[in-house]
Amino acid sequence: xxxxxxxxFVLASGIxxxxxxxxxxxxxxxxxxxxxxxDFLRVAPGDTIRFVATTPGHNARTIxxxxxEGAEEIKTPLGExxxxxxxxxxxxxxxxxxxxxMGMVMMVAVGEEADPGAFELPxxxxxxxxxxxxxxxxxxxx
Numbered sequence: 001x002x003x004x005x006x007x008x009f010v011l012a013s014g015i016x017x018x019x020x021x022x023x024x025x026x027x028x029x030x031x032x033x034x035x036x037x038x039d040f041l042r043v044a045p046g047d048t049i050r051f052v053a054t055t056p057g058h059n060a061r062t063i064x065x066x067x068x069e070g071a072e073e074i075k076t077p078l079g080e081x082x083x084x085x086x087x088x089x090x091x092x093x094x095x096x097x098x099x100x101x102m103g104m105v106m107m108v109a110v111g112e113e114a115d116p117g118a119f120e121l122p123x124x125x126x127x128x129x130x131x132x133x134x135x136x137x138x139x140x141x142x
């Protein structure tokens with residue numbers, strides 16, 4: 001019984017340490033127009049990312065080819081604040097579906113080992129999105 005209580009405490013303490021990170025979806029921010037703020041997050045598995053709809057017309061969705069193998073697609077409702085729990089370790093590229101071509105993208109590194117610098121961007125990205133992702137990678141590589 002004592003071992004069970006110790007295990008329950010360890011499991012509960014792990015859950016208690018999960019954090020929530022907020023990302024603002026903005027028409028205009030410090031880095032220009034149509035941006036996520038912040039545009040890069042490092043989180044632990046089990047942490048929550050809250051995408052805050054500051055104005056209508058924004059969402060967060062996984063960019064094709066920019067998620068760890070086996071990870072579920074991230075897709076928040078358009079114009080709504082939504083929570084996403086980070087589960088699978090690795091690098092995620094996210095876009096605002098309506099503003100993707102305008103460069104509204106961000107990256108999330110789940111886990112300490114996830115290194116944006118080791119991530120290869122897929123072909124076919126809109127030029128503004130590619131440029132912004134390259135800047136994010138350069139600013140946040142290990």
